[in-house]
Amino acid sequence: MAKRTRRVSAASQRHVYVTYCIVGIEPLLMHPLLPERLAFAERKTAAEKKAAVRWDPYGEFRSLLIAPPIETVELQWREMIDEIADQSDVEASMPMLAMPATAIKGAILDVASLAAVKSKKDVQRLLHVVGTYIPIWGVPQLHLAVVRTAGTTRAPELRFRPVIPRWASMVRLSWIEGFLDVNEVTSLLVTAGLFSGIGDWRPALGRGRYGMFAVTTPESTDNGHWATFTEIVTQFGRDAQAAAIEQPEVYDPQYAELVRELQDARTAKYPSTVTT
Numbered sequence: 001m002a003k004r005t006r007r008v009s010a011a012s013q014r015h016v017y018v019t020y021c022i023v024g025i026e027p028l029l030m031h032p033l034l035p036e037r038l039a040f041a042e043r044k045t046a047a048e049k050k051a052a053v054r055w056d057p058y059g060e061f062r063s064l065l066i067a068p069p070i071e072t073v074e075l076q077w078r079e080m081i082d083e084i085a086d087q088s089d090v091e092a093s094m095p096m097l098a099m100p101a102t103a104i105k106g107a108i109l110d111v112a113s114l115a116a117v118k119s120k121k122d123v124q125r126l127l128h129v130v131g132t133y134i135p136i137w138g139v140p141q142l143h144l145a146v147v148r149t150a151g152t153t154r155a156p157e158l159r160f161r162p163v164i165p166r167w168a169s170m171v172r173l174s175w176i177e178g179f180l181d182v183n184e185v186t187s188l189l190v191t192a193g194l195f196s197g198i199g200d201w202r203p204a205l206g207r208g209r210y211g212m213f214a215v216t217t218p219e220s221t222d223n224g225h226w227a228t229f230t231e232i233v234t235q236f237g238r239d240a241q242a243a244a245i246e247q248p249e250v251y252d253p254q255y256a257e258l259v260r261e262l263q264d265a266r267t268a269k270y271p272s273t274v275t276t
Helices: 046-051 057-063 070-087 101-110 120-126 182-195 225-235 238-246 253-269
Strands: 015-024 097-100 127-129 133-137 141-148 156-164 168-176 213-216
Touching: 015 070, 015 182, 015 225, 057 141, 057 156, 057 253, 070 133, 070 168, 097 101, 101 120, 101 127, 101 133, 101 182, 120 127, 141 253, 168 182, 168 225, 182 213, 213 225
Parallel strands: none
Antiparallel strands: 015 168, 015 213, 097 133, 127 168, 133 168, 141 156
């Protein structure tokens, strides 16, 4: 039997745009790749390595934060913020931090089969996240983890990364009317928040629960998610984030003394180049 194909005229193809509010139900752990860890990074001599201070907690923490120039994202983010303000009494502040929009698209694709809406290939072609970055509200803290290097020795190594314990975001999704509907797209995003997440140590990687989120609206009666979203976007925007980046708090108190000692050693070695 010949396979039936769906014919859609160009005149009937109308883009639908919907803005979703999401609130983290687990901390968001960021993990962009540091330039100095790339294969083509500048090589140091043995003497340079010996003379250098190995750890730079604050420097590594700050280098992993994604803060796009405000002029490149303000228009798109302001439209989303104003849209929410029109629907409720929430006056969100403009944030400094962001995540790549591809993180949301990847989370949705991870759970396409679980949501039983469309195939992964169909979702990949039909659904899009508007913009390059999504805004992230919330105060970052310094996360310290002991990891193993990828070399043959598997030597232990310290990693200093930003983690945002309480966070929120807004996401604008777009699709062609007739191929998807708002209920299907909402189901995909809700499932992505529960079973995939964004950032590092997320459920999709099989390592943890970080980056999980819930979709919320002003009409929601979902365990206070809308109240949490409102609190975060009104209180933890650009000013609060800038202050936290300048003087980061250690996420796990048991490592606070170690981080301070390592940072003090760095400051003593390079007093003119390190901001504490």
